[in-house]
Amino acid sequence: MTGTAYPTIVALSSAAGRAGVAVVRVSGSQVRFVLETILGTVPKPRLAKLSELRDRDGEVIDQGLALYFPGPGSFTGEDVAEFQVHGSRAVLSRLLSTLTALPGLRLAEPGEFTRRAFEAGKLDLAAVEGLADLIDSETEWQRRQALRQMEGALGIAAAEWRAALIKAMMLLEAEIDFADEGDVSGPLIAEAVGIARTVLPSLQTALGSFRAGERVREGFVVVLAGPPNAGKSSLLNALARRDVAIVSPIAGTTRDAIEVRLDLGGIPVLLVDTAGLRESADEIEVEGVRRALQRVADADLTLHLRAIDSDPVPLPEGASSLAIVTKIDLPGEQRTGEVGVSARSGEGVDELIELIGARLRDMASPEPALLTRERQRIAVGEAVSAIIRAEALDHGQPELIAEELRLAARALERLVGRIDVEDVLDSLFSGFCIGK
Numbered sequence: 001m002t003g004t005a006y007p008t009i010v011a012l013s014s015a016a017g018r019a020g021v022a023v024v025r026v027s028g029s030q031v032r033f034v035l036e037t038i039l040g041t042v043p044k045p046r047l048a049k050l051s052e053l054r055d056r057d058g059e060v061i062d063q064g065l066a067l068y069f070p071g072p073g074s075f076t077g078e079d080v081a082e083f084q085v086h087g088s089r090a091v092l093s094r095l096l097s098t099l100t101a102l103p104g105l106r107l108a109e110p111g112e113f114t115r116r117a118f119e120a121g122k123l124d125l126a127a128v129e130g131l132a133d134l135i136d137s138e139t140e141w142q143r144r145q146a147l148r149q150m151e152g153a154l155g156i157a158a159a160e161w162r163a164a165l166i167k168a169m170m171l172l173e174a175e176i177d178f179a180d181e182g183d184v185s186g187p188l189i190a191e192a193v194g195i196a197r198t199v200l201p202s203l204q205t206a207l208g209s210f211r212a213g214e215r216v217r218e219g220f221v222v223v224l225a226g227p228p229n230a231g232k233s234s235l236l237n238a239l240a241r242r243d244v245a246i247v248s249p250i251a252g253t254t255r256d257a258i259e260v261r262l263d264l265g266g267i268p269v270l271l272v273d274t275a276g277l278r279e280s281a282d283e284i285e286v287e288g289v290r291r292a293l294q295r296v297a298d299a300d301l302t303l304h305l306r307a308i309d310s311d312p313v314p315l316p317e318g319a320s321s322l323a324i325v326t327k328i329d330l331p332g333e334q335r336t337g338e339v340g341v342s343a344r345s346g347e348g349v350d351e352l353i354e355l356i357g358a359r360l361r362d363m364a365s366p367e368p369a370l371l372t373r374e375r376q377r378i379a380v381g382e383a384v385s386a387i388i389r390a391e392a393l394d395h396g397q398p399e400l401i402a403e404e405l406r407l408a409a410r411a412l413e414r415l416v417g418r419i420d421v422e423d424v425l426d427s428l429f430s431g432f433c434i435g436k
């Protein structure tokens with residue numbers, strides 16, 4: 001970690017704005033020089049040191065804690081320093097300008113600390129994705145899933161799958177190298193194909209977890225649908241506990257789909273209010289209904305509403321739905337199988353939340369999912385297809401079998417970012433905050 005090829009980077013790693021404490025992080029070869037300049041000394045590794053922080057002219061900027069993490073045992077693999085200072089704009093602006101004025105230092109780009117950790121082999125690509133998800137996590141389910149991924153669960157699984165494929169390929173190589181002409185269908189080939197076959201079930205289990213994993217990352221889509229004035233927007237507001245959508249006695253009030261993010265007992269939900277379903281001569285309302293039906297088609301769960309004083313309208317076939325009767329504060333009959341709510345009195349709202357949670361829990365896997373991104377699903381899907389093709393090949397063609405297994409292994413390398421990683425990294429890190 002010597003030399004000036006990599007500039008030493010500096011950033012505010014906590015959120016911007018006034019706060020009790022703010023964390024400024026520095027990583028790179030100049031870190032010891034930075035500590036000597038700002039503190040007058042290099043603290044003992046990994047022990048917090050309370051100290052005055054000074055600029056180059058010796059003027060005190062603030063009093064705070066300083067930590068020194070020598071490379072390669074640090075987050076980035078380089079020497080790292082952390083300053084915990086008072087979170088005021090004035091302190092931070094003075095500290096950051098002092099630091100960036102030092103030779104060889106500059107402000108970090110978004111995700112640059114993590115990028116260095118990746119390049120130092122501290123994290124694989126799936127773990128970086130997990131870290132990004134952990135920072136973005138808003139609910140318990142998201143936190144658990146992201147943490148598991150950040151800790152390397154997918155990387156560990158990928159390494160096991162790949163090791164089995166490499167073993168199978170080595171057996172095939174042996175057979176190809178030593179077999180006599182025209183007699184290559186030896187027992188090693190059957191053994192190699194057998195080994196490759198053993199990884200299929202866990203690859204397929206991982207693929208099966210993708211839908212739930214993606215839902216947990218992005219939120220389960222729950223759509224409110226029903227005829228105009230069924231009370232969809234009122235129920236959206238009641239579930240969100242705030243005034244999100246316009247409510248009025250005029251049928252056809254809602255036109256655009258209105259989305260709110262909710263945390264239903266740890267489950268991330270994207271709740272969508274839609275236009276009331278009816279025939280209309282109004283062009284805008286027709287478009288609203290078209291969008292409503294599209295949202296129902298894409299939903300994980302549709303709340304199918306009717307008001308207690310009117311009839312439901314049919315939903316498109318195949319929609320996974322929960323029948324709900326609204327306005328139960330008014331007179332009318334509740335039918336069997338319907339869940340009753342009143343947005344006005346609040347009756348039934350908590351029970352409905354429970355019920356939605358139970359339905360969504362059934363859709364998720366009990367274990368946090370291994371695959372959470374489309375990129376990961378594609379890579380594992382390619383590995384599965386290649387192994388299935390290898391299995392189907394004639395044992396007299398070990399070169400072709402080996403080639404399919406090589407493709408499968410490459411797909412798994414792409415999964416954890418051992419190859420073809422640049423484009424993925426660029427788009428991933430552009431979504432990171434500065435200082436991470």
Ligand SMILES: Nc1nc2c(ncn2[C@@H]2O[C@H](COP(=O)(O)OP(=O)(O)OP(=O)(O)O)[C@@H](O)[C@H]2O)c(=O)[nH]1
Nearest residue numbers: 228229230231232233234248252253254276343344
């Ligand atoms: N008594 C009673 N009235 C309600 C309740 N929920 C909604 N309403 C009334 O029913 C009318 C329609 O409510 P909305 O929430 O706008 O209905 P909507 O289904 O979103 O209607 P559109 O957007 O036009 O399709 C409003 O006048 C609400 O005040 C309820 O629980 N009890």
Ligand SMILES: [K+]
Nearest residue numbers: 229248250253
């Ligand atoms: K309305």
Ligand SMILES: [Mg+2]
Nearest residue numbers: 232233253254
């Ligand atoms: Mg509405």
